[in-house]
Amino acid sequence: MAKTIFIAKETAEGESRVAGSPDSIKKLAGLGFDVVVEAGAGAGSRIPDEAFEQAGARIGQAGDAAAADVVLKVRRPASGELSGYKKGALVVAIMDPYGNETAIKEMADKGVTAFAMELMPRITRAQSMDVLSSQANLAGYQAVIDAAHTFDRAMPMMMTAAGTVPAAKVFVMGAGVAGLQAIATAKRLGAAVSATDVRPAAKEQVASLGGKFVAVENDEFKEAEAAGGYAKEMSKEYQAEQAELVAEHIAKQDIVITTALIPGRPAPRLVTREMLKSMKPGSIVVDLAVERGGNVEGAEAGKIAEVEGVRVIGYNNVPGRIAASASLLYAKNLLTFLQTMAKDGEVTIDFDDEIVKQTALTHDGRVVHPKFGGAEPETPKDEPSTPANVGQETAPSTADEQKGEA
16 A cells, blocks of 8 residues: 655744645656645745645645654644654654754653754765755745845946946855855846855855855965865864954945754854944844844844944844755655655665665653764765865854854
């Protein structure tokens, strides 16, 4: 008998994404699964129930999760949702495990096998499953769009009979996936773009997109990149020099976009009130790390704050602001992940597979991930991605060798 996959309607406030698309459902059905989509699950992503039905799904209710062998979600299930799942079910979502060990333990106690998509290893064959990259890419784009919407001037230079409008100056802090997309988007809008990062490889990436690279390029900088394209933590002396250079640069900018996140830690402070005070009145700063405490002093989650005459944009769930696109990419990430386990409507989990080792949080009534109490997995043997593709964190400029989040 074919296994049942249940795609849930998200219950988290402000979450408009969905864990399935008509295309992913069609392919899941082709693999032999029975797919049930909770009514209204795709409404926030402009996917009506009819589109899911035409792709081969049955439209159900929240209670149908009780019979599901696999539950697909965007966000970790809340306690009320989890209580309705059957023991042994696979639950795949963005689990946000750092600092939420109690919730992870609750999933273990329930007996579900939980996978955290944001813990996907940086190996070549996992690139198409990399939710951090797919969602951070969109966050970088949307950050520029939000900034342009709030900015009270034109972005590109305009030469008119009445005079010349100068191009807006945009500074992106961190050249990971989100940062690189922010650079590209700002350039498309005609802005004069600069960016900073401590990884030497980022200089070439920024330049390839038409941006000016800003960094203290001393001997320490040349040795700043660790294995797999991650940034090393820099010395206090280097950080002080870099901070001074950045402070001088920020004072001349119209728009600043910050993207630094480090898993398991508060977001690093990149922009202080003094830096904001040095900017021109009406300047814009977009803080993509506001949900983790923020890169910008004075940023407030879920709103635009006025700080020292600067408008600091701190929207929550930035990928969810363009849910119609974000859901399609996320659904493809989930589909590719399930395809590694699926055959003839059945799911077989190989716990020797490095992808499973790195993403499995709970199984058989216990927490299995090493960072949350399980046994340490072996280092992935597959080759790392190229530096241009790896940036799963939104800003390697402040990250150490740990993986960041989008």
